[in-house]
Amino acid sequence: MRRLRVRSPRGAAEWSAAGVVGLAGLLLLVRMTAAALTGLRAAWPAVLVVVLCAAVVVAWRLGRAAARRQRDRQRQADLRITLAEFDAMDDRRFEYALRDLLVRDGWPARRVGGGGDQAADVIGDHLQRGRIVIQAKHTRVGGKVGSSVMYAVKGTARPVHKAEHAVVVTNGAFTRDATVWGDRHGIHWIDRERLRRWAESGAALHELLGLPARSRPVRFKRAA
Template sequence: MRDDGTFDPLLKFLAGGVVALAAVKMLWHWISTDMWAWICDHPWWTALIAFAVLLAALLIGLVADSAPIYHDDSPQTVDDPDDPAQLTYRMRQLEAMTPTGFEQACADLLTRDGFSRVRRVGGAGDLGADVVAWDDQGRKLVLQCKQYQRPVGSRDVQTFNGTARPEHDADVPIMVGLNGFTRQAVEFADRHALVLVDRQTLKAWAHGTHLYQVLDDEDRAAA
């Protein structure tokens, strides 16, 4: 003990070590004798408890895996949340968004891919343009974003075709359908050179692949 009545730090450390060692020894004795004896005397109860613990762990893991990591319209980012090149979305995030949030998510993905002057312009009187942007060749993209719970039909595609180029001077008119498009809608889009981003294309785009790369891969697969 020091002159001021306090214990030397080394003595404190040694005393703490002795107490900790004694506690560990008592715990080990209880596990190796009392607990082990109970397990040997009650094998069926032991098996039942072990099964219940395992089942609970599996259920907790499934719930944790299915729960969304982000809420509302927040994107998922990897490593650096301030780097737009890292932006990705999961499909269940896109499904849970508001229509405005879905449009903004498409705008954010265009920004991630390096498109310039990206703006969300959707709203009352938008005449079919929800997002506009320009690529590195100076071409204007006009996106209409449909978050329907069903495939987008031919009537919606026809309406978009009537405004994308005449009203908005689109060089690349694109319609995004969260749940794809009907066969008639696809056939109409093919005849009028409209770009359709269906669910599978949207998934690849949202998961990190550049939009033009996704569309190019889709064209090659269809050829």
């Protein structure tokens, strides 16, 4: 297929014809613009009503979203969980509950528990207090968590998860060897009594554990 090529006008006659066509096009554009402006002036009350209605709808939706966020923040700040409620949970719900408590205390947190979690069920990142890893151990009332859990958390908290703080939380108890080993090696532990103070009485986790705040924000490293 041959390509069409537009050539420049040649001679006075062609230039005059091109000028007439250009002028006609310009006049048509001016008339169309004038007609559009005339129509807009005639319809401006309706346009204004539509714009105002749209603005009201947008403001209403933004207001609802802001109110919902405020309710969520207030509900989170008022979060209290009793030991009886913990005892009735399964492992998964227990992990989500610990995540919610971290969020309540100002730690943006996420549940990561599951297969291959490498001894971390919840991870929270705080700009002043660093990264915390929680290993959740939900057990029957009277059940005890042994030292092997402490060993596993110690082996992955910093090397794998890049965490500065590691905590094992249970609704039961710990063996004496587990608490002694944890204290010696910097693995915090929350037993049933401490869990009650944290979740039911409303004490912040960093207060229970004595985690200091830094003057400069912490820069987090990506976990392997």
